Amino acid sequence: MDDQDIFRQGLAALLSVRKDISVVGEGCNGQEAITLAAELQPNVVLMDVRMPICDGVIATHEIHQQYPWIQIVVLTTFDDDEYIWRSLQSGAIGYLLKRTPADQVVSTIRSAYLGYSQLSPTIASKVFNQLSSRQSLPEVVEHSQLSKRELEVLKLIGQGKNNQEIAQILHLSDGTVRNYVTRILSQLNLRDRIQAVLWAQQHLTN
Structure with a gap:
């Protein structure tokens, strides 16, 4: 789901040529994402964060609450700490930036389908900083x-x-x-x- 038509259409075209991936719907705002998720029940949703009408964080939360089996990967230009944190807290299983190479985006979609979380290294470091300031990782042995x-x-x-x-x-x-x-x-x-x-x-x- 992305409000930039050219990017969204280009991404859909790129994914459509992959034999194991089918693009079943596209939306330009968070409300459309919620509606399409209910209608189409996709396995994986690619979600932008900053969109009109309803942003991607709210849409991620709504979809995750109603359809927890749908895996949501954020794909956005914004690497703000708060966007990252709120998206993951809302139920996103992955967070990538739009400059991520196409093969890595495809790989992340496949991982999300299998239920595996995927963060780019730069995003992971930001999440770690957020966790350090808000909550600690569980106590672990050496x-x-x-x-x-x-x-x-x-x-x-x-x-x-x-x-x-x-x-x-x-x-x-x-x-x-x-x-x-x-x-x-x-x-x-x-x-x-x-x-x-x-x-x-x-x-x-x-």
Whole structure:
């Protein structure tokens, strides 16, 4: 959902050529996003934040409350801390800037469909700053309890890599990577992938 017609139409055209992605609707404001979500029940919604009539943060909240199975990824030009924080608090599973390369946008849509959070590294650092000032990450044990491979996976998560990219880099299957991610979250007492990104950026700086 985006109020910039040229950008929205170009993005729809780019996504339509992907065999595993179907564009089922487009809207130019948050109210249209809410209406179309109800009518079309898409798996993933790409949402801008600053739009007329109803902004994307409000639309994200409404859609997430009514249809929690719909995954919402914010795609916007605005990297204001407050927009990022409010969008994620409202239920967005990812946050990307419009300058993000097309392949990464596509990868994020696929990750969101599978229920995986995805933040670009610059956005992740902003979220971490917000969390540091508002709330702390859960108490966790030292990462020395993680295996060498788990640490490798965690570092790549902190760089914003999705499971498929991690699998390719480490020459593992997607299923193996998913198992590693599950164990990492459990061992470090982290709620989701976003917290894993933040934790990795805080603790694994090398």
